[in-house]
Amino acid sequence: MFADTSYDALSMDDIAKQAGVAKGLIYYYFKSKRGYYLAIVEDSVADLVSRAGSDTDLPRAERVHRTIDGYLRYAEHHQAAYRTIVTGGVGFDTQVQAIRDAVREELIATIAEGAYGTREIPVLARLALLGWLGSVESVTLDWLGELEPPRDTVRELLVRMLRRTLDTIEEFEPSCPSPEPPEPSWLPGPPGA
Structure with a gap:
């Protein structure tokens, strides 16, 4: 409902009716419309983050592919x-x-943690990963408008961008060596190859 109606135009009566519950029940659990809205955002965020941190026992390359694919599926x-x-x-x-x-x-x-085995990284490495993540967000938002090209192609684009980012981090921060590239059999060629 918040996606289709402006926050200010949406009433607690509308929310209760859509949920099929009494308005008082929503106030009891969330105190206000804002509390309800923030709970929805936090719940969505928790789902997105849990997808990113799952499959920790997979080989690194497969985990990266699955994580990015899960991210795109979530967005879709x-x-x-x-x-x-x-x-x-x-x-x-x-x-x-x-x-x-x-x-x-x-x-x-x-x-x-997946790339270097630690969550603590130098500031420059963090900035580079933040830049990559900003690109992922922009690409994903734009892709959602068209859902073209196919998700698999977008995933491969983002995986390769991450590989280049990790290589660049190593150039600036030798303490953060780029992980070994995946086996050639795992990483497919460019789309259409």
């Missing part, structure tokens, strides 16, 4: 929630921005 199937997370919600909302920033930091830490 939860477009309104994804847009809210990435764009910061309704207008400029400092609490939603704080939630989004926490998600970004968790995703960067998850990538760092």
